[in-house]
Amino acid sequence: MLLFLQALLSGTLTGGVYALAGIGMSLVFGVMNISNFAHGDLMMLGMYFAYFAFTLLHIDPYVSLVLIMPTAFLFGFLMEKVFISRVIHHPHQNQILLTVGLGLIMSNTALLVFTSDPKILTTTYSSSAFNLPGGIYLSVPLVISFLITCGITAILSLFLLKTRTGMALRATSQNREAAQLMGINVAKMSGIAFGIGTALAATAGALIAPTYYIHPLAGHSFLLKAFTICVLGGLGSVAGAGVGGLIIGVVEAMSSTYISSDWKDVVVFVLFLAVLLLRPQGLFGKKGEQ
Amino acid sequence: MLNIQNLNAGYGEMPILRAINITIAQGEIVSVVGSNGAGKSTLLKAISGIIKSSGTITYNHESLHALAAHTIVKRGVVHVPEGRKIFPEMTVLENLMMGGYLHQKDRQTNLERVFTLFPKLAERRNQLGGTMSGGEQQMLAIGRGLMGNPKLLLLDEPSMGLSPLFTEVVFGAINTINSSGVTVLLVEQNVYQSLKISHRGYVIETGSIVLTGTGEELLNNKDVKKAFLGM
Ligand SMILES: Nc1ncnc2c1ncn2[C@@H]1O[C@H](COP(=O)(O)OP(=O)(O)OP(=O)(O)O)[C@@H](O)[C@H]1O
Ligand SMILES: [Mg+2]
Numbered sequence: 001m002l003l004f005l006q007a008l009l010s011g012t013l014t015g016g017v018y019a020l021a022g023i024g025m026s027l028v029f030g031v032m033n034i035s036n037f038a039h040g041d042l043m044m045l046g047m048y049f050a051y052f053a054f055t056l057l058h059i060d061p062y063v064s065l066v067l068i069m070p071t072a073f074l075f076g077f078l079m080e081k082v083f084i085s086r087v088i089h090h091p092h093q094n095q096i097l098l099t100v101g102l103g104l105i106m107s108n109t110a111l112l113v114f115t116s117d118p119k120i121l122t123t124t125y126s127s128s129a130f131n132l133p134g135g136i137y138l139s140v141p142l143v144i145s146f147l148i149t150c151g152i153t154a155i156l157s158l159f160l161l162k163t164r165t166g167m168a169l170r171a172t173s174q175n176r177e178a179a180q181l182m183g184i185n186v187a188k189m190s191g192i193a194f195g196i197g198t199a200l201a202a203t204a205g206a207l208i209a210p211t212y213y214i215h216p217l218a219g220h221s222f223l224l225k226a227f228t229i230c231v232l233g234g235l236g237s238v239a240g241a242g243v244g245g246l247i248i249g250v251v252e253a254m255s256s257t258y259i260s261s262d263w264k265d266v267v268v269f270v271l272f273l274a275v276l277l278l279r280p281q282g283l284f285g286k287k288g289e290q
Numbered sequence: 291m292l293n294i295q296n297l298n299a300g301y302g303e304m305p306i307l308r309a310i311n312i313t314i315a316q317g318e319i320v321s322v323v324g325s326n327g328a329g330k331s332t333l334l335k336a337i338s339g340i341i342k343s344s345g346t347i348t349y350n351h352e353s354l355h356a357l358a359a360h361t362i363v364k365r366g367v368v369h370v371p372e373g374r375k376i377f378p379e380m381t382v383l384e385n386l387m388m389g390g391y392l393h394q395k396d397r398q399t400n401l402e403r404v405f406t407l408f409p410k411l412a413e414r415r416n417q418l419g420g421t422m423s424g425g426e427q428q429m430l431a432i433g434r435g436l437m438g439n440p441k442l443l444l445l446d447e448p449s450m451g452l453s454p455l456f457t458e459v460v461f462g463a464i465n466t467i468n469s470s471g472v473t474v475l476l477v478e479q480n481v482y483q484s485l486k487i488s489h490r491g492y493v494i495e496t497g498s499i500v501l502t503g504t505g506e507e508l509l510n511n512k513d514v515k516k517a518f519l520g521m
Contacts, residue, residue: 164391164394167380167384167387167388168388168391170377170379170380171377171380171388171391174377174378174379174380175375175376175377175378177340177371177375178371178375178376178377179388180340180359180360181338181340181359181363181368181369181370181371181375182363182388182389182391182392182434182438183360183363183364183391183392183438184360184388184391185358185360186360
């Protein structure tokens with residue numbers, strides 16, 4: 001029982017960060033109808049950003065978010081303008097080739113520049129934990145990450161629900177042609193969506209940097225997670241992706257606890273396939289949507 | 291107000307519209323009627339800039355060709371598309387707000403205007419667009435268009451799939467909208483109803499205009515009677 005509770009709580013905390021990455025991917029998919037296969041590599045860049053901000057500039061990884069978020073937004077916005085916008089009306093296989101290619105360029109550049117040695121970001125609180133009654137302990141960095149995630153998610157939700165630009169993003173994702181007829185500049189919305197998606201990926205990367213090995217290929221397993229989260233939540237659904245992230249976090253923690261931590265990626269992959277086979281519209285999607 | 295000369299448009303390599311000439315004067319209701327696949331929706335999409343075209347489209351002495359779709363709306367050319375295309379996951383009110391995306395300041399007055407025209411929308415303001423009935427969605431689509439301060443309203447088959455009662459409501463609304471000073475370009479398969487309320491009309495067949503005249507002339511034309519009215 002104790003093991004179970006421990007896995008449930010730690011899983012939820014990690015899941016929150018995964019959710020952030022999943023929400024970013026889902027937003028891009030919703031607004032642009034593009035699956036971004038470079039999403040995991042963008043997370044990896046966020047990890048390195050936090051690492052170097054900490055080692056070179058002595059900025060705490062959580063504080064470095066104020067630099068990472070705007071930088072990543074701009075990076076994503078430009079990446080959309082220069083590359084992604086060219087394939088937006090093209091068949092999906094062209095879009096996949098492009099984003100896979102961009103991801104490969106990022107991870108291989110990282111290999112060249114940062115080498116394949118994993119880096120570890122050790123803060124003073126990296127290995128400290130909150131001890132809860134009953135013998136459960138929660139890692140301090142995971143708790144902080146989770147709280148930041150909740151804050152960012154709440155702000156993003158408010159932005160999407162209440163602001164003019166946020167509503168325009170939602171309208172574009174619900175019907176791109178109609179959005180255009182309302183006077184919404186859908187090309188600009190694509191740039192904004194990709195910028196936010198990139199910012200969320202990099203933020204998720206920075207948030208887990210203190211608890212993960214940082215290496216150039218770290219993005220690959222995150223891509224699979226982000227993808228599974230999107231599929232779980234129903235592609236394009238931001239709220240669904242939030243819940244999907246928590247589910248993946250808990251499933252991973254449970255499989256590490258009860259099977260073996262080597263198996264957690266396999267379990268996530270099996271879950272991914274199972275959802276695709278049984279409920280391709282996502283756990284919360286309505287039948288008939290795809 | 292709108293002058294279309296030698297307009298050609300299509301999808302990819304496939305030409306659909308050939309050498310279309312249409313003029314619309316301020317204050318008119320003009321209908322374009324024709325059978326399925328004749329190119330009516332393509333014509334409206336070319337005007338509103340959703341698809342590319344060649345030829346000239348002049349609106350109040352300005353060429354619309356160089357402009358992006360979202361800029362054309364700004365000029366007051368508002369397109370209510372075929373099949374309503376409302377935002378399904380937004381409430382009725384949010385849908386209307388999106389219609390007023392470019393006109394935040396006039397939102398309140400426009401909203402009252404829409405609610406007076408379609409009281410049903412006021413009742414259902416918090417319902418999700420996607421859960422409205424077909425007829426209600428059509429009212430919402432027209433209402434959403436009105437939120438964009440149209441000077442020229444392009445309506446694509448507003449009576450499609452509507453019961454006779456809803457059809458009456460929609461055609462009545464078009465008349466009301468027109469008498470408030472909005473010029474209307476109406477695309478319809480309900481040929482009788484639309485020609486009856488139109489000042490002028492065009493008949494389009496496989497991408498070309500084959501006949502034009504006042505609404506009444508077309509209603510009495512024997513080819514129109516035979517082809518569309520089953521007489
Ligand atoms: N996106 C598209 N890609 C390729 N061809 C298209 C596309 N949209 C329409 N067409 C073709 O263009 C032709 C004209 O279509 P359009 O939608 O303009 O007809 P319509 O007169 O509006 O017909 P309806 O009364 O059935 O709505 C049709 O042959 C149609 O198949
Ligand atoms: Mg049509």
